[in-house]
Amino acid sequence: MTPEEKYELFEKFCSNELSINEKARLDKLISEDKTIEKELQLYKELHIHLDASFNLEKEQETLKANLKRIGDDHFAKIPKEKVVKEKTDKKNSGQTTKKPKVIKLPTWSYAVAASIAIIFGVYFFTQSNPTYNDFAAIPELSISERGVDEENVKNAENAFNKQNYAIAEKYLSLLVSKDPENAEYQFYYAISLLEQDKYSGASEVLEKLSQGNSVYRYKAIWFEALNQLKQKKYDQSAKLLKTLPKEAEDYNKAQELLKKLD
Amino acid sequence: MPNNKPHPDQKYIEALLKNDTVLLAEIYDKFAPKVVGYIKKNSGDDSGAQDIIQETLITIYRQAKEKALQLTCPFDAYFFLLCKRKWLNELKKSSQKEVTINEEVVSINDESVRFAEETEIFNAKHELFTEMFDQLGKACKELLKVTFTIKSMEEVAQKLGQSYAYVRKKKSLCIGQLTQLVQNTPKFNQLKNML
Numbered sequence: 001m002t003p004e005e006k007y008e009l010f011e012k013f014c015s016n017e018l019s020i021n022e023k024a025r026l027d028k029l030i031s032e033d034k035t036i037e038k039e040l041q042l043y044k045e046l047h048i049h050l051d052a053s054f055n056l057e058k059e060q061e062t063l064k065a066n067l068k069r070i071g072d073d074h075f076a077k078i079p080k081e082k083v084v085k086e087k088t089d090k091k092n093s094g095q096t097t098k099k100p101k102v103i104k105l106p107t108w109s110y111a112v113a114a115s116i117a118i119i120f121g122v123y124f125f126t127q128s129n130p131t132y133n134d135f136a137a138i139p140e141l142s143i144s145e146r147g148v149d150e151e152n153v154k155n156a157e158n159a160f161n162k163q164n165y166a167i168a169e170k171y172l173s174l175l176v177s178k179d180p181e182n183a184e185y186q187f188y189y190a191i192s193l194l195e196q197d198k199y200s201g202a203s204e205v206l207e208k209l210s211q212g213n214s215v216y217r218y219k220a221i222w223f224e225a226l227n228q229l230k231q232k233k234y235d236q237s238a239k240l241l242k243t244l245p246k247e248a249e250d251y252n253k254a255q256e257l258l259k260k261l262d
Numbered sequence: 263m264p265n266n267k268p269h270p271d272q273k274y275i276e277a278l279l280k281n282d283t284v285l286l287a288e289i290y291d292k293f294a295p296k297v298v299g300y301i302k303k304n305s306g307d308d309s310g311a312q313d314i315i316q317e318t319l320i321t322i323y324r325q326a327k328e329k330a331l332q333l334t335c336p337f338d339a340y341f342f343l344l345c346k347r348k349w350l351n352e353l354k355k356s357s358q359k360e361v362t363i364n365e366e367v368v369s370i371n372d373e374s375v376r377f378a379e380e381t382e383i384f385n386a387k388h389e390l391f392t393e394m395f396d397q398l399g400k401a402c403k404e405l406l407k408v409t410f411t412i413k414s415m416e417e418v419a420q421k422l423g424q425s426y427a428y429v430r431k432k433k434s435l436c437i438g439q440l441t442q443l444v445q446n447t448p449k450f451n452q453l454k455n456m457l
Binding site for chain 2: 070
């Protein structure tokens with residue numbers, strides 16, 4: 001048997017495409033030659049590895065970004081506890097604590113620094129493109145009084161209003177899956193995604209909302225425009241802004257943004 | 263004696279698969295401090311620890327995805343062992359810094375060691391596979407990418423303007439070549455002996 005034939009059998013084995021005859025042939029090969037069995041084993045592993053590498057890329061990146069965020073939160077939290085602990089550790093071990101070096105600046109230097117900061121600020125403010133943060137005013141989420149699913153609702157509300165959007169996303173996604181027609185859940189779910197830079201997820205929900213009849217339909221267009229702005233897709237953003245009708249709550253803000261985008 | 267019932271801590275493996283923020287944050291709260299403590303005692307800092315923890319979690323995720331990892335031991339010792347060894351490897355790679363070997367931070371049973379070793383072998387293979395894939399020719403790399411990302415082989419064949427059988431044959435030859443490349447590395451034989 002040529003290597004070509006062997007690998008073709010392996011491939012069919014991995015994708016469940018062996019005919020009965022081919023299966024018998026492969027079984028015979030394996031039973032006669034242990035090295036072929038081992039090679040098939042490795043081929044199979046590589047098959048799984050390649051499949052996962054190509055198809056999990058996006059999922060893995062999302063997980064990684066989430067872990068980074070959770071890690072950042074976690075490590076930002078510890079210092080206070082640790083400083084105390086380290087101090088006591090040092091005392092116990094009788095080591096001398098190193099004094100932190102502080103370099104004193106003369107007071108006039110603050111004035112200089114402030115002036116420089118202002119100059120830079122003015123320069124960049126007038127120069128730069130409008131940003132998401134200039135325009136996004138995130139409304140407060142208040143849904144707990146209509147509690148059907150008290151706990152999830154409360155958790156979603158708390159997390160969202162504390163700007164803990166990763167956790168809010170989790171609860172809102174639960175609420176959306178239980179009540180898929182609820183536009184309010186969908187809207188806040190989209191905002192949670194958007195705040196985490198999960199652009200395409202946010203777009204999907206916002207687009208659906210903007211095509212519906214709920215009170216959130218114009219809000220959805222406005223935030224989708226901000227979504228595009230956040231990604232620096234200025235043309236897309238402008239296009240969406242132009243579709244906002246006068247009666248939309250965010251019409252004036254949209255005009256203001258449009259002017260800056262021109 | 264290996265037992266087959268999943269440990270309650272399997273929930274952390276599931277959390278990685280589902281990207282469950284609440285449980286993932288719990289992993290950091292519950293298990294990170296020991297790792298951080300260890301790394302700091304061994305020439306590291308917070309940011310080094312954060313990287314090691316994140317990389318270890320990604321490795322566990324990949325193993326769970328590809329091999330349906332079922333934990334029958336507590337997560338604690340398993341995770342600590344993995345982070346610790348990863349850190350020791352880092353140190354070895356970067357310089358000859360002094361390392362205190364401190365095994366008593368968590369109680370370690372045989373099963374945790376076995377699981378940690380399995381994950382390490384998985385990770386080593388993973389790295390080797392990726393390295394060898396890079397050595398394939400451009401045509402193979404592209405063909406494999408297309409055949410694995412587009413699920414229907416008929417669609418792939420159509421896209422490439424070839425017959426289904428031809429594309430499958432090409433694909434099998436590329437993976438065959440990769441199999442050969444991997445088999446011929448000394449590292450692969452070392453890994454095989456570890457199993």
